[in-house]
Amino acid sequence: MQxxxxxxxxxxxxxxxxxxxxxxxxxxxxxxxxxxxGHTHAIYRxxxxxxxxxxxxxxxxxxxxxCVLPMGRIDDGLxxxxxxxxxxxxxxxxxxxxxxxxxxxxxxxxxxxxxxVYSPADALQLARKNPEKHVMFxxxxxxxxxxxxxxxxxxxxxxxxxNFSVFCNHVTIVPAIRAILDSPDMRLDGFxxxxxxSTVIGCRPYEWIARNERKPVVTSGFEPLDLLQSxxxxxxxxxxxxxxxxxxxxxxxxxxxxxxxxxxxxxxxQLRPYFEWRGLGFISxxxxxxxxxFAEWDAEQRFPIPGTRVTDPKAAQCGExxxxxxxxSQCKLFGKECTPEHPIGALMVSTEGSCAAYYSYExxxxxxxxxxxxxxx
Amino acid sequence: xxxxQPHLGTVEVAGVRRKVDMGLxxxxxxxxxxxxxxxxxxxxxxxxxxxxxxxxxxxxxxxxTEQAVEEVRGYGLEAGNDVTHAQDASIQ
Numbered sequence: 088m089q090x091x092x093x094x095x096x097x098x099x100x101x102x103x104x105x106x107x108x109x110x111x112x113x114x115x116x117x118x119x120x121x122x123x124x125g126h127t128h129a130i131y132r133x134x135x136x137x138x139x140x141x142x143x144x145x146x147x148x149x150x151x152x153x154c155v156l157p158m159g160r161i162d163d164g165l166x167x168x169x170x171x172x173x174x175x176x177x178x179x180x181x182x183x184x185x186x187x188x189x190x191x192x193x194x195x196x197x198x199x200x201x202x203x204v205y206s207p208a209d210a211l212q213l214a215r216k217n218p219e220k221h222v223m224f225x226x227x228x229x230x231x232x233x234x235x236x237x238x239x240x241x242x243x244x245x246x247x248x249x250n251f252s253v254f255c256n257h258v259t260i261v262p263a264i265r266a267i268l269d270s271p272d273m274r275l276d277g278f279x280x281x282x283x284x285s286t287v288i289g290c291r292p293y294e295w296i297a298r299n300e301r302k303p304v305v306t307s308g309f310e311p312l313d314l315l316q317s318x319x320x321x322x323x324x325x326x327x328x329x330x331x332x333x334x335x336x337x338x339x340x341x342x343x344x345x346x347x348x349x350x351x352x353x354x355x356x357q358l359r360p361y362f363e364w365r366g367l368g369f370i371s372x373x374x375x376x377x378x379x380x381f382a383e384w385d386a387e388q389r390f391p392i393p394g395t396r397v398t399d400p401k402a403a404q405c406g407e408x409x410x411x412x413x414x415x416s417q418c419k420l421f422g423k424e425c426t427p428e429h430p431i432g433a434l435m436v437s438t439e440g441s442c443a444a445y446y447s448y449e450x451x452x453x454x455x456x457x458x459x460x461x462x463x464x
Numbered sequence: 465x466x467x468x469q470p471h472l473g474t475v476e477v478a479g480v481r482r483k484v485d486m487g488l489x490x491x492x493x494x495x496x497x498x499x500x501x502x503x504x505x506x507x508x509x510x511x512x513x514x515x516x517x518x519x520x521x522x523x524x525x526x527x528x529t530e531q532a533v534e535e536v537r538g539y540g541l542e543a544g545n546d547v548t549h550a551q552d553a554s555i556q
Contacts, residue, residue, distance in 0.1 A: 178504070206505025208485050209540035228504075235506040238487050286501065286509045310522050338515040339501060345509060347490040 096312070103315035104138040110322035117143045118274060119321060120411060122264060123281035124151030124439030125309055131448040133311045139318070146411030147441035149263045150281055152228045153180050154409065154433045154440045155364045156256055159395035161186035164225045164254045165194050167390045174200045174217065176210040177225040184436050187397055191225075207239035207253075214243075214251035221250045223386045226257055231283040233257040233375055234348035237355035240381050254386040255377050257356065260284050261292050262373035263364060268300055272412050277321040279314065280306035282336050287352075289344025290332050297330040308336040355381055365399065365433055366409035403432040408441060415445040422446060475502060477532060478520075482539040505539050 111117065121127055127147045130136065136145065149155050165186055168175035175191060182192045182203060195201035200220075204210045210224035226236045236253060243251045260281060267273055280293055285306045293304040303324040307317035317335045324331060334340055355378060362374030377385035386392075399405055403420050407413040415421050415434070425431040427443050434440035438447070471487040473494065486494060486507045494500050499516035500507040511519070520529075 203538075204540070205535050205538035206485075206540070208505045209538075212540045231508070232504055234488050235485070235504050238485065238506065283501075283503065283508075310518065338518075339509055339511055341509075345488060345491075347492075348488040348508070351488065 121279040122148035131444040151439040153437040158397040162395040252386040257375040366406035405432040
């Protein structure tokens with residue numbers, strides 16, 4: 088319980104932890120998946136596992152957008168970016184993600200015009216300021232980010248900005264959950280539902296998980312107490328043999344989501360028949376494509392795309408870790424060839440990736456422990 | 465609201481002011497003094513002042529206040545006058 092004292096209300100944290108210990112059936116082993124990368128990060132940051140009984144395993148889900156992007160898409164984006172007069176714009180957390188011939192940052196060093204933006208609106212602004220160039224925004228993210236890209240495309244179209252396009256890699260969370268549930272080597276008892284994605288899509292899209300798969304889902308906030316409360320809510324349902332969707336994060340998430348954002352997304356995007364996810368393979372209707380009405384601003388329709396497919400390095404077991412079959416430390420490369428400084432697998436690149444989170448908090452903790460024992464000897 | 469660009473509002477995060485797009489809250493437009501959760505330069509949802517304080521505390525706990533301010537500072541649109549307070553969500 089090393090972090091308890093820095094929590095705002097340590098007493099409430101202890102109560103929630105006690106309630107979890109009371110509810111967890113000693114004869115049962117619980118496997119709860121937190122879908123969202125932000126939750127994974129918070130769980131490690133706060134050492135929440137130390138507050139849970141040993142028979143509750145938290146399995147880290149596919150909700151880190153950088154982690155699930157296939158390397159071939161990065162290669163494709165960078166291939167287009169090499170063209171004359173191109174500016175490649177992307178969020179900062181894309182910059183160190185390795186493609187076959189290097190990351191966007193390494194391409195920048197070799198002469199590609201690569202810019203970090205904090206918002207798709209800034210990429211459009213770059214296009215306004217550089218009329219002689221073409222700005223391609225390399226879009227990633229789940230439903231939290233997709234409406235912002237959509238609205239930016241609508242602004243580009245209404246202003247008639249012709250030197251701007253989007254290379255769209257937006258994915259949707261529910262088909263990934265379905266793929267994980269369909270995976271034969273997977274056994275899960277319930278889900279901590281994503282927080283920020285749910286501000287857009289609401290809680291309704293998870294209802295089939297409760298209804299058809301008989302597994303409870305609790306949409307959760309990001310504070311330590313939020314996450315512990317969500318685990319209490321899940322255990323209560325499991326204890327009573329129920330499976331419902333509950334919303335722990337009511338202060339931010341509306342049950343119906345953000346209807347204006349959903350409308351904008353529907354106007355600009357349509358579902359792709361299928362899309363490749365790193366570690367999970369091809370998943371049908373799991374990603375967004377730009378509609379024909381916006382073809383002029385769709386980099387994939389505007390430029391020739393190589394369509395690169397890259398197999399992940401054989402030794403890296405990202406897929407197993409992503410599905411929760413292996414813990415990060417059980418991968419052969421973890422902490423050896425693959426570290427946050429030199430990531431081989433994508434889960435090590437983003438701070439929301441389970442390997443990077445595990446490395447930064449758990450791994451460092453155990454290394455420190457080994458060091459102190461050595462000094463006694 | 466800035467005339468001619470009705471979708472833009474200025475937010476303040478820990479003293480830093482930047483313009484963000486409020487077009488995704490068209491059904492429930494924020495007004496000056498409201499608190500909103502922002503993500504990649506767009507206001508995503510309105511939240512109460514109390515919840516905003518909690519979110520700020522979380523950023524502090526995570527040691528990510530600096531990162532949030534840096535993100536807001538990085539937004540490329542210029543600052544204006546109407547102030548809505550803002551929170552930051554990470555990219556998902």
